[in-house]
Amino acid sequence: MKRSYYIAGNWKMHKTRAEAAELAKALVDRLKDGKHKYLAAPSFTSLETVAPIVKGTNIRLGAQNCAAEEQGAHTGEVSVLQLKDLGVQTVILGHSERRHLYKEDDELINKKVRLALSRGFEVILCIGELLEEREAGRAEAVCQGQVRGGLDGVSAGDLGRVVIAYEPVWAIGTGKTATPQDADAVHAFVRKVVGGLYSPAAAEQIIIQYGGSVKPENAAELMAQENIDGALVGGAALKADTFVPIAQFG
Numbered sequence: 001m002k003r004s005y006y007i008a009g010n011w012k013m014h015k016t017r018a019e020a021a022e023l024a025k026a027l028v029d030r031l032k033d034g035k036h037k038y039l040a041a042p043s044f045t046s047l048e049t050v051a052p053i054v055k056g057t058n059i060r061l062g063a064q065n066c067a068a069e070e071q072g073a074h075t076g077e078v079s080v081l082q083l084k085d086l087g088v089q090t091v092i093l094g095h096s097e098r099r100h101l102y103k104e105d106d107e108l109i110n111k112k113v114r115l116a117l118s119r120g121f122e123v124i125l126c127i128g129e130l131l132e133e134r135e136a137g138r139a140e141a142v143c144q145g146q147v148r149g150g151l152d153g154v155s156a157g158d159l160g161r162v163v164i165a166y167e168p169v170w171a172i173g174t175g176k177t178a179t180p181q182d183a184d185a186v187h188a189f190v191r192k193v194v195g196g197l198y199s200p201a202a203a204e205q206i207i208i209q210y211g212g213s214v215k216p217e218n219a220a221e222l223m224a225q226e227n228i229d230g231a232l233v234g235g236a237a238l239k240a241d242t243f244v245p246i247a248q249f250g
């Protein structure tokens with residue numbers, strides 16, 4: 001039997017609190033009978049607003065990042081303790097925008113992953129290659145390095161709270177989607193890497209989302225692939241009218 005599906009929306013640096021509340025309310029209403037697992041990840045500034053709206057529903061509350069340290073003199077950073085206090089359940093880490101615009105490397109991402117897991121969060125670890133890396137035939141090697149680096153020191157027990165999101169960087173926000181077959185091939189490879197690091201059972205169980213211009217029109221075909229267990233959605237997550245059909249694909 002295939003793993004259960006997990007559809008997550010990353011709202012990035014969009015929406016005021018009022019706009020975030022409006023979207024969250026629409027999602028709660030329209031996904032109340034949804035069959036899958038869902039997540040909404042607003043900006044830090046809207047977490048407190050969205051938390052009571054999604055509480056007790058089938059939509060989890062996610063943050064888009066966290067600091068690598070628990071607390072201290074880290075101007076501008078947000079701690080896992082503060083996220084926990086707001087009711088956040090999941091932290092997205094290693095997003096390509098964090099890796100490439102803000103120069104986060106595997107070592108830093110791994111520190112955040114381990115800290116978030118140690119505080120009981122679920123982690124969505126994002127991985128994915130740049131266009132030039134794909135063109136140089138290095139997509140698998142890059143993903144392998146990011147999986148190994150991101151999960152370094154993560155116990156088999158904690159792995160149950162890790163989701164991997166494969167997001168080819170060239171497909172994020174560009175309107176270009178990996179073909180379902182190409183995406184599935186990388187997902188299968190990533191599953192194999194997890195199997196090598198942990199166990200065949202862990203490989204079989206881990207949820208691997210696809211991200212990169214997922215839209216209502218392509219969601220069902222992507223989700224039909226054997227190794228694709230959900231989606232991490234950016235642009236199309238900003239409106240209920242586009243996120244809901246993805247969340248209810250098929």
Ligand code: PEP
Nearest residue numbers: 172173211212213234235
């Ligand atoms: C993302 O940022 O995680 C993402 C997949 O964005 P988009 O859906 O807009 O490509």
